[in-house]
Amino acid sequence: METLIIRTGNHQSQVLLGESYNQVGKYLPDARVIAVTDKNVYEHYRAFIRQWPVIVIKPGERNKTFETLEYIIDKLIRLNADRSTFVLGIGGGIVCDITGFAASIYMRGLRFGFISTSLLSQVDASVGGKNGINFRGYKNMVGVFRQPDFVLCDPSILKTLDNHEFITGFAEVIKAAAIRDESFFSWLEANYKAALNHDPEALEQMIYRSVKIKAEVVELDEKERNLRRILNFGHTFGHALEKVTGISHGEAVSVGMVMAAKLSEKTGTAPAGTALRLQQLLSGVGLPLLSPVPPDDLVDAMSRDKKKEKEQMFLVLLRRIGEAVTMPMPYTELKQHLHDLR
Structure with missing residues (x-):
């Protein structure tokens, strides 16, 4: 297993490469955890995810919307989430984007982390602190920059992808x-x-080198003012x-x-x-x-x-x-x- 540290401002984010998703408990704070996932991921990992209260959203890019964001926030309220609650996004890029956004704005910001379940999210979407939603067909038009506490990338999960x-x-x-x-x-x-x-060796090497490139760029320009472009x-x-x-x-x-x-x-x-x-x-x-x-x-x-x-x-x-x-x-x-x- 390799750990990459992304340091931005006063925040430090860990990218856990090659760690088993079953070991996520080692990285969770001593606090109440609420999971957010989509229907497809939930069907694959129901037994694992149900150890926490869970919010299940509809899958797909068309659901990366204000409506889904409102649904997550409503569920957080109903689950009595407070400022000590930790939000765990389990899914691909869409789940990570919208979970990070919801956590960033709920009560002006909760801590959050991700278990990344797609190749695209392991090498890019879940890493770097961009969180957001689409608006009226325009990609990632509404969002914030806020780093997760950790991103866990388990290559074995990728075998479940079509x-x-x-x-x-x-x-x-x-x-x-x-x-x-x-x-x-x-x-x-x-x-x-x-x-x-x-x-396994090729996949882990590929993911590590991809994330290392992004981590280096994000550390130098978190808010995309120059190099991150x-x-x-x-x-x-x-x-x-x-x-x-x-x-x-x-x-x-x-x-x-x-x-x-x-x-x-x-x-x-x-x-x-x-x-x-x-x-x-x-x-x-x-x-x-x-x-x-x-x-x-x-x-x-x-x-x-x-x-x-x-x-x-x-x-x-x-x-x-x-x-x-x-x-x-x-x-x-x-x-x-x-x-x-x-």
Whole structure:
């Protein structure tokens, strides 16, 4: 087992890599615990979760809403949660996002932690202190920055995922390598098949290196004022694709990264061959590469992204595999580039 510590301001958050979910009691405070999970996770781990009072929410991105947030807060009130209560989110990225948000605003803030049950949440969504919900179709439009006490990542849990959900989590792994660590990207090119086959050593190494990259970035820029923006590589295009098409987050980020890499080459930011290398790894894993959305529709959806500023969008592009840069680009110029790349 490995423990990564994320230090931000006066807070310290632990990421417990390779720890068994059954050992979570070692990390819980001496306080009352209330669990939050979704229906799918509850069905798999009912006997384990029922040791605490539990709030069960509906699964899926469409339920990451004010309505679900209100439901959780109402249940916390009915369960007599007070400021000493610890909230334990057990689930994937959606459960972690909304549980962290509910805990952060209930009585002006309760302590919370996560048992992360999907690859996407283990390597990205549950780590870093972003908590929030969607609003009127706009991704993560309402939320707060607040760090969990811990995130427990047990790779054995990933065997319960269906193959599609497991594969889509690789998008965030590949993103981490592409923006920050070329040696990790090369390792993925050589070892992704072993990780896909749930080889324990490969899977633990992959999760550890992904989380380490994110932890380093978050420590340097918790509130996403500068460096942390690079973690949005593929996400500006990806969030727009999610909104327009309804495809999964991982699939959308995969397509978004390809678009950003091609744009990196077209603007002279990255050398030729950068996008091809990225595409080959994404394709090998089984992730999609092409956008089904016309450029005008995509830019229109992007114009409502929270990362916009006036009439331009801050994009994350690659200088090369392993190094990213943020760049402002007017919508008119972006639209023309996307037409040229089709």
